[in-house]
Every structure is written in C-alpha cells, then in structure tokens.
Amino acid sequence: MRKAITVAKWEFLEKIKSKAFIISLFLTPAIIILFSVLPTLLATRDSDSTKAIGILDLTQEYFYDLKNEIETYKLNNNLPAYAILNNYKSNTAADSLIKISDAMVIENKLDGYLLIQKGINDSLKIEFRSKSIGNFQDVARFEEAFNNLRIKRKLLSENVDPEIIEVIKQRTNVNQIKIEKPGEEGKGGFEMVFFSSIIFILLLMMMIIYSGQMLVRSMLEEKSNRLIEILISSCTPQDLLFGKVFGLSALGLTQVAVWLIIGISLIGAAIVPMTSFDNIHLILLYFILGFVFYTTLFVGIGSVASTEQEAQQITSYLSLLLVLPSVFIISTLQNPDSSLVKVLSYIPFTLPSVMILRVNVSPIPIWEILSTILIMIFSILIVIRISGKIFRFGVLYYGKMPSMKEIKVWLKE
Amino acid sequence: MLEVKNLTKTYGQIRAVDNLTFSVKPGKIFGMLGPNGAGKTTTIRTILNIIKPNSGEVLLNGNPVTKDLFNSIGYLPEERGLYKKSKVIDVITYLAHLKGMQSSEIKKEADKWLKKLEIPQYRERKVEELSKGNQQKIQFITAVIHNPELLILDEPFSGFDPINQQLIKDVILDLLDNGKIIILSTHQMDTAEKLCSEILLINEGKEVLSGSLSEIKQKFGGNHVRFSYEGDVKFLNEMDEVISFELYSNNAEVHIKDEVKPELFLKKIIYKVTIKQFSIIEPTLNKIFIDSIKNKN
Numbered sequence: 001m002r003k004a005i006t007v008a009k010w011e012f013l014e015k016i017k018s019k020a021f022i023i024s025l026f027l028t029p030a031i032i033i034l035f036s037v038l039p040t041l042l043a044t045r046d047s048d049s050t051k052a053i054g055i056l057d058l059t060q061e062y063f064y065d066l067k068n069e070i071e072t073y074k075l076n077n078n079l080p081a082y083a084i085l086n087n088y089k090s091n092t093a094a095d096s097l098i099k100i101s102d103a104m105v106i107e108n109k110l111d112g113y114l115l116i117q118k119g120i121n122d123s124l125k126i127e128f129r130s131k132s133i134g135n136f137q138d139v140a141r142f143e144e145a146f147n148n149l150r151i152k153r154k155l156l157s158e159n160v161d162p163e164i165i166e167v168i169k170q171r172t173n174v175n176q177i178k179i180e181k182p183g184e185e186g187k188g189g190f191e192m193v194f195f196s197s198i199i200f201i202l203l204l205m206m207m208i209i210y211s212g213q214m215l216v217r218s219m220l221e222e223k224s225n226r227l228i229e230i231l232i233s234s235c236t237p238q239d240l241l242f243g244k245v246f247g248l249s250a251l252g253l254t255q256v257a258v259w260l261i262i263g264i265s266l267i268g269a270a271i272v273p274m275t276s277f278d279n280i281h282l283i284l285l286y287f288i289l290g291f292v293f294y295t296t297l298f299v300g301i302g303s304v305a306s307t308e309q310e311a312q313q314i315t316s317y318l319s320l321l322l323v324l325p326s327v328f329i330i331s332t333l334q335n336p337d338s339s340l341v342k343v344l345s346y347i348p349f350t351l352p353s354v355m356i357l358r359v360n361v362s363p364i365p366i367w368e369i370l371s372t373i374l375i376m377i378f379s380i381l382i383v384i385r386i387s388g389k390i391f392r393f394g395v396l397y398y399g400k401m402p403s404m405k406e407i408k409v410w411l412k413e
Numbered sequence: 414m415l416e417v418k419n420l421t422k423t424y425g426q427i428r429a430v431d432n433l434t435f436s437v438k439p440g441k442i443f444g445m446l447g448p449n450g451a452g453k454t455t456t457i458r459t460i461l462n463i464i465k466p467n468s469g470e471v472l473l474n475g476n477p478v479t480k481d482l483f484n485s486i487g488y489l490p491e492e493r494g495l496y497k498k499s500k501v502i503d504v505i506t507y508l509a510h511l512k513g514m515q516s517s518e519i520k521k522e523a524d525k526w527l528k529k530l531e532i533p534q535y536r537e538r539k540v541e542e543l544s545k546g547n548q549q550k551i552q553f554i555t556a557v558i559h560n561p562e563l564l565i566l567d568e569p570f571s572g573f574d575p576i577n578q579q580l581i582k583d584v585i586l587d588l589l590d591n592g593k594i595i596i597l598s599t600h601q602m603d604t605a606e607k608l609c610s611e612i613l614l615i616n617e618g619k620e621v622l623s624g625s626l627s628e629i630k631q632k633f634g635g636n637h638v639r640f641s642y643e644g645d646v647k648f649l650n651e652m653d654e655v656i657s658f659e660l661y662s663n664n665a666e667v668h669i670k671d672e673v674k675p676e677l678f679l680k681k682i683i684y685k686v687t688i689k690q691f692s693i694i695e696p697t698l699n700k701i702f703i704d705s706i707k708n709k710n
Contacts, residue, residue, distance in 0.1 A: 006510045014499055225494020230555065233461040233488050234511040236480050396464060 003235035007243020012250045015214065025255055028206055029262050050079055051138070054113030056087035056101050058094050059124070062116055062149065069145035081141075087113055105130060114142060144171075199263075200283055200360075201326060201353045207255060208294045209319045211248050215295065216302035216311045219244075219395070223306060228395045237392040241384070245296050252291050256284070279359045282369065286359070289376040290352025293383060294322060300387020303394030304402055325350040329357060336361045345372060348379035386411065414438055415460070415563055415594050420469035422455055422618075429455040430466070431618035437594050437611070439562075442585070444609030445598040446698075448706055452618040453598045454491065457565055460596075461488055473563055473594075484513040487561035491568045491598075493552050497541040501527075501551055504540060505558065512559035519558070526554040529584065546573055553581065563594045570604055582608065602699035612698070614705060621705045630695045633704075636669045637696045638678065644686040654678055657707075659700055664690075666700050 015021050053070070057063045063086055073081040087101045094117070104110045112130025119125035126146060128139055148169050155165050222228045231240055298318060305311040325344060332341045336358050344350040345358060345368075355372055358364055393410040394402075402410075415437040422430040430452045437443040447453050458464045460471050462478045471478050478486070495504050502523060509519045527533040530550045535543055540551065549572055557564065569585070570578045585608070589595060599605050605612070612629055614622040622629055635656070641664040649658050649667065654677075658667040669678050675693050682688065696704075 003511055003513075006507070010507045014496070014503075018498070221494075221496070226490045226492040227494055227496070229458070229461075229463055229490045230488060230508060231511065232463050233486060234483055234508065396458075 001239070004239040004242040004246065007231075007235065007240055008246035008250065011218075011244055011247025015218075015247075015251055016254065020214075021251075024210060025258055028203075028210075028255075029259050050075065051082050051111040052085060052109070053082045054085045054087040054101055054104065054110045056097055056113055056115050058088070058097070058115070058117040060088065062146070063088065065149050065153070066114070066116075066146060069149050070142065072145075073141055085110065085113075102129065112138075198329065200287065200356050201329070203256070203259060204287055204290055204353060204356070205319075205322055205326070207252055208291060208298075208322055209315070211252055212294065212298040212302070212318065213311075213315050215244065215248055215298055216305060216315050217308075219299070219302055220305060220308065220311050223303075223395060223398075232395065237395070238388050240395075241296075241299055241388050241391050244299050245292065245384075248295050249288070249292055252295075253288070256287065282359045283356050285373065286352045286355045286376075289373065289380065293348060293352070293376065293380050294318070296380060296383045296387050300383070300390040300394070303387075303391045304397055304407075306398045321349055322353075325353040328354065332357045333361055346375060348376060351376055351379075414474060415596075416472040417456075417460065418470050418472070420456065420459055420466050420471070422452075422459055422464065422466045428618045430459065433469070433615065433618070433620060435613050435620070435623060437596060439592045439594045440589060441610045442589060442595045442597050442608050443611045443613065444605040445596055445613050445615070446600065446602070446605055446702060447615040447621075448600065451615045453615065454567065455618075456615070457488075457567060457596070457598060460565065461486060484559060485562040487512075487556040487559065487564045489553060489556040489564075489566045489569055491571075493549055493572070495540045495548060495552060495555075497539070499540060501538055501540055501543070502536050505551065505555055508555040509558050512561075514559050522558050522560075523554070526558055530554065530580065546577055549573065550577070550581075553584075557584075557588065561593070563596075564588065565596045565598070567598045568601075569597065570599070570601060602697070602702055606698040614702060616706050622701070626698070629701065633696050633701050635696065636671055636673065636675065637666065637694050637700070638669060638675050639664060639666045639692050639694045640679075640682075640688050641690040642686045642688055646682075646686055648682075648685050652681070654681070657704060659703060666694070666697060668696065668700070668704070 055063055055066060057066075067084040067086075070082050070084055071080050075081050087097065087104075089097065092100075098115065101110070101113050101115070105112055112128055112135075115127040115129055117125050128142055151168060152165055155168070156162075219228075222231065235243075298315070301318065302311065302314055305314050328341065328344060328350075331338065332344075332354060335341070341354060341358065345354045351372055355364075389411050390407060417433060417435050420430050420433040421428065433452075433456060435443075445453050445456065455464070459466045460478065462471075462480075462483075473482055473485070476482060499507075505523045506516070506519050509523070510516075514522070524533065524536075527536055530553065532543075532547055532550055535547060535551075540548060543551070553569070556566070566585070569581055573581060582604075585595065585597075597605065597609060606626065609626060611625055612623065613620065622633075624632070643663070646660065646665055649655050649665070654669050654673040656668040656670060658665055667678075669675070679688070679691050
C-alpha cells in the first residue's frame with residue numbers, strides 16, 4: 001500500500017506540473033462556457049435595436065392591421081422593436097415585387113420581409129424571408145401577431161363584442177415548476193436543467209477522455225523505454241495499478257475543484273444558473289464514481305497498447321462508450337421515468353452520466369440512489385480485478401495487440 | 414546466495430528458458446552469456462518475478478523472490494529509459510522510494526552516487542537535457558542506490574565511452590567487495606572475461622557451458638595458438654592440423670589438433686605468410702563462445 005501511495009504521489013505531482021495539464025485546467029471550462037452558456041445567453045437576449053421589416057401583402061388584405069399588431073412589440077427602452085415598411089406597389093407584377101423585396105434584404109435595406117400570398121385552395125401562405133433563418137424569436141412574434149389578427153377579424157365579422165375578443169387574445173403560458181419536496185419549488189425550466197446537466201456530463205466526459213489519454217500515453221512511455229520492468233520489480237502490478245488510479249483521481253478532483261471555483265464565481269456573475277449546484281453532492285459522487293470506473297478501465301485495457309496508434313484506437317473506443325449516453329440526454333430530460341432511462345441507470349458504463357442527468361431533472365427515491373451507488377462501487381471492484389489481471393500481462397506485452405483468446409488466458413491465471 | 418532450480422518458461426511453442434539450473438555466490442560476478450535471443454532477458458525477468466515461470470523456482474538466500482524481497486534487488490535493464498520530462502533528482506527519488514528508502518536517506522545517497530559517477534552538476538536538470546551516457550549513469554544509480562543484495566546488470570557497458578566504461582567497472586568491483594550477488598548479462602566477451610569468475614553460457618534457453626572461467630577454459634582445453642600476420646591466411650581452411658580458427662584484425666586464434674606441436678604448426682605457416690608474433694594461449698572466451706554455439710547448431 002505504501003508503494004501504491006508513492007506511485008500515486010508521483011503520477012499526481014508529475015502531471016500537475018506539466019504544461020499541458022495547466023493549460024487544459026483553464027482551457028476546458030473556457031471552452032465549455034463558450035459552447036454551452038454563451039449561445040443561450042445570446043439567443044434569449046432581446047436585440048437592442050429596431051429592425052426594419054417589410055410586408056409584401058399580395059392579397060392586399062392584411063397590411064395595416066398586421067402593421068399595427070407587430071408594432072405593439074417594444075424594445076427595453078420603449079422604442080418599437082420593428083419598423084414596418086409596405087413593399088406592395090400596385091401595377092407591378094407579383095414576381096418582380098418579390099424580386100425587388102429580396103434585393104432590399106440582400107442590400108441590407110431590410111432585415112427581412114413577410115410575404116403574404118394566396119396558396120392553393122384559397123389558403124394563405126406566409127413566408128418570412130431574410131438572410132438568416134435562425135431568428136426564431138422574431139418569427140414566433142410575427143406568427144403570433146398574424147394569428148391574433150385573423151382571430152380578431154373572424155370574430156368581428158361574427159359580431160362578437162370587442163371586449164370578448166381582447167379576452168380571447170390574451171394567452172396563458174404554462175410554467176414548468178420542478179417539485180423537490182412538498183411545498184418546495186425547484187427553480188429553472190427545461191433550458192436551465194438541460195444546460196446545468198450537460199455541463200457536468202461534458203465535464204465528466206472531457207475529463208475522463210483527457211486523463212485517460214494522458215494515462216495511456218504515460219504507460220506507453222514506461223513500456224517503450226522498459227521503465228515498466230524496473231517498476232514491476234520494485235512493486236506489485238496491483239500497487240502500480242492502484243497508484244495510477246489514485247494519482248489520476250486526485251488529479252481529477254483537483255481539476256473539478258478548480259472548475260467548481262470558476263463555476264461558483266460565475267454564479268456570482270449570474271452567468272451560470274444556480275440550479276446547477278442544487279444537487280451538487282450527488283452529482284459529485286456520481287462524477288467521482290464514474291471517473292474512477294473509467295480510469296481503472298483505461299489503465300487495464302490501455303496497458304496492452306505498444307504503439308501510439310494502438311493507444312489512440314483503444315482510447316477512442318473507450319471514449320465512444322463513454323459518450324454514448326449523451327444520445328439519451330434529451331429523452332431522459334423529457335421522460336426521466338421511462339424504462340430505457342431506468343435500464344441505462346443500472347448499466348455501469350452509462351450509469352454515472354444518466355444519474356447526473358436524472359438527479360437534475362426529477363427527485364430520485366433514496367433506494368435508487370443507494371442501489372446505483374452500490375452497483376457502481378461493485379463494478380469498480382470488478383473492473384479493478386479484471387484490469388489488474390490484464391495489466392499484469394499487458395504491461396509486458398509487446399508487438400501486435402493480444403487476441404481475445406490470449407486475454408482470456410490472462411484472466412484465468 | 415541466489416539459487417535457480419529447473420527454471421522453464423514457454424511462450425506458446427517456444428521454450429524461451431529450458432530447465433535451467435544455476436546458483437550465484439556472493440562476492441563474485443556471475444556472467445550470463447549467450448547470443449541474441451538465447452533467453453538471457455527472460456531468465457532475468459523470471460528471477461525478478463516480473464514474469465512467472467511455467468515451472469522451477471528462484472530462491473534468494475533460501476526465500477522465494479516475492480514482493481518482500483523487491484527492496485533487496487537492483488536491476489539495470491538492457492534497454493534504457495527514464496522519465497524524460499522529469500528532473501534527475503525527482504526520478505532518482507521516485508524509484509528509490511519504490512525500493513522502500515526513506516526521503517532523508519535518498520537525499521544523502523543520491524548526492525553520494527551523483528558525485529561518484531562524476532555528474533553532480535546534473536542533479537536539478539531534466540533527464541532529456543542529459544547526454545545518452547549521462548542518462549545511463551542516472552539509470553545505473555537507480556539500480557544501486559538502495560544498496561541491494563542482488564544486483565542484475567544487463568549489458569551495463571553498452572553506450573559508454575571507454576573512460577566511463579572503466580568508471581562503471583570500478584564501481585561494480587567496489588560493490589563486489591561489499592559482498593553483493595552480481596549477475597552480469599552481456600555478449601561482450603572481453604568484458605565478461607575480465608570481470609566474471611563464474612560463467613553460464615546459454616543458447617536457445619538451454620545451458621551450454623557453466624562453471625568458473627578457469628574450469629571452463631581447462632575443460633574446453635585443446636591446443637590454441639594466436640599469431641599476428643601480414644598477408645592472406647585463407648590456407649588455414651585447408652590445413653589438416655586445424656580444427657577451427659577465428660580471425661581478428663591481423664591476428665588469428667587457431668585451435669589445432671592435440672597431436673600437432675605448436676612449433677611444427679609455426680614452421681608450416683611461416684612460409685605462407687609473414688608472422689610478426691606467435692604465442693601459445695588459453696582459448697579466449699570469445700572463441701569458446703563461438704565454438705560452443707556452432708557445435709550445438
């Protein structure tokens with residue numbers, strides 16, 4: 001055990017001193033913030049200038065009313081959000097009107113325009129034509145404005161009291177509230193839960209992949225310069241394996257600690273939603289269990305590689321296994337009690353990331369938390385045994401990758 | 414004393430070590446010789462418990478070599494390498510810690526050894542900044558710093574210039590005076606001849622020759638002469654008196670038939686080539702090595 005600690009200390013100190021580690025320590029959160037937090041910030045943020053929007057109403061029935069509806073949207077500073085321009089000119093053909101309007105958008109005279117025309121069978125066809133099509137907030141507003149307008153007209157033509165029309169026009173939104181204990185509301189809607197969960201899963205994955213690669217590479221170095229022979233004639237392969245897993249886990253925890261500090265300071269700056277940290281103790285627990293599980297696996301399986309290419313192959317297969325559960329993120333969020341999700345949260349490979357998600361989405365009964373943790377601990381013990389055996393032979397194995405048959409023989413010895 | 418009894422190790426169909434038995438006494442250097450692929454490294458790895466033998470046992474002072482004995486074994490592998498990006502003193506400290514040494518002791522011993530091998534100035538440098546020879550010295554230090562009872566050196570002189578070879582040789586002889594068990598594996602016969610008093614020659618995993626150097630030479634025996642010459646000595650091939658010969662640059666070592674007197678042999682060849690020097694010798698280890706391996710094949 002003392003020797004395992006010596007190995008752990010060495011692995012930890014030598015890696016923490018490396019430039020690559022220090023860079024990744026700060027670069028990784030920066031990248032994650034950039035990719036997960038910034039887009040939401042930008043997408044939900046109101047634009048702060050009035051947009052010039054044209055309306056080309058080939059039916060000549062809606063322009064004025066639609067203009068009035070759209071102009072009710074205001075910016076934060078109370079200026080109108082949209083300035084409306086009529087693109088219709090009589091005695092010009094429809095085709096050339098569309099071409100002229102398109103040209104205005106291309107030349108940046110307009111941010112975009114609404115094209116209203118008759119479709120087949122008397123139906124209406126409305127298009128919002130602009131240079132970029134990502135602006136779902138604007139489109140949603142135009143849709144709402146136009147539908148309001150149609151309802152109003154229809155009702156007026158049926159001689160409904162204008163007051164009733166106002167009541168009908170008012171929409172009611174359904175707010176999602178997450179209940180954690182009776183009477184206690186969790187904060188945050190779908191988006192917040194989504195992003196806070198995905199941050200942790202991304203962190204877990206990136207960390208495992210990164211440190212797994214680092215580990216396999218350093219083992220490869222020890223193997224290719226035969227240091228491994230000195231190591232194995234100084235301590236048992238088990239000591240070496242434990243030492244490497246301990247050292248790397250300590251390194252991982254240091255990384256998480258640094259990232260948490262960054263995260264907490266970002267909460268201070270109100271960039272990361274606070275809900276990310278509601279279940280932090282459970283998230284961290286699953287995080288660590290998942291990390292140790294995969295690291296042990298990496299040490300065992302990685303030990304058979306004897307060239308850089310093989311190492312890459314092995315790490316990328318393992319990483320694939322790790323990334324797999326992210327396919328289920330959306331479905332887990334939408335339906336955290338589905339049987340697929342239940343099954344995935346009992347398979348050790350997917351358990352950590354699925355549980356991190358579930359913990360965030362809905363309260364989980366204590367027995368399920370306990371049983372998943374037990375499964376994880378049990379799996380780690382099994383993986384340590386298996387990896388230990390593969391490692392014992394793998395580190396001395398040179399040449400082509402061993403076949404499954406050979407590995408089976410190793411496992412039996 | 415190190416005892417190796419009936420050691421066998423197979424890899425699939427190949428018998429890398431085939432029923433090998435030998436013992437090594439303290440205070441003498443034991444030379445393990447053999448051509449490439451003879452099974453030297455596999456034997457060493459089995460002694461070190463890096464790999465498990467199929468059968469046989471290894472005893473150090475009567476105890477099987479397990480993790481309890483790891484701290485009393487030092488090993489210098491043939492292929493050298495250290496953590497390139499790390500500092501010299503850090504690498505020495507780590508490997509010494511793994512051999513069970515205490516920090517204070519390591520510091521003292523590391524400084525002593527760095528000084529002894531004339532490289533104290535590299536203490537704080539990164540391994541990759543050192544020349545190959547100096548890196549090897551660091552590796553040598555990691556093999557001996559914990560004062561091991563059993564020291565296994567695989568080709569310890571390869572890669573050193575003559576001055577440093579001499580330095581390492583002196584250090585090894587020093588260690589011998591302290592009553593260590595030293596195994597030296599090499600195919601540099603002249604080195605083995607100068608340093609080793611006991612020899613084990615193996616080929617294809619099997620023992621070919623073993624015993625003390627003088628015993629072996631006596632046993633191998635025969636009539637050996639060496640002469641320096643100028644000219645062409647191809648005629649040796651056709652002479653009935655010659656059993657075998659080895660040519661070096663401008664001198665030849667010849668094994669002649671027992672009944673042939675060396676002076677008669679000299680008379681015969683003196684007409685064919687210019688002889689600058691002629692002597693009756695014991696067979697060199699190199700000759701013994703080559704003849705034994707050839708005979709077996």
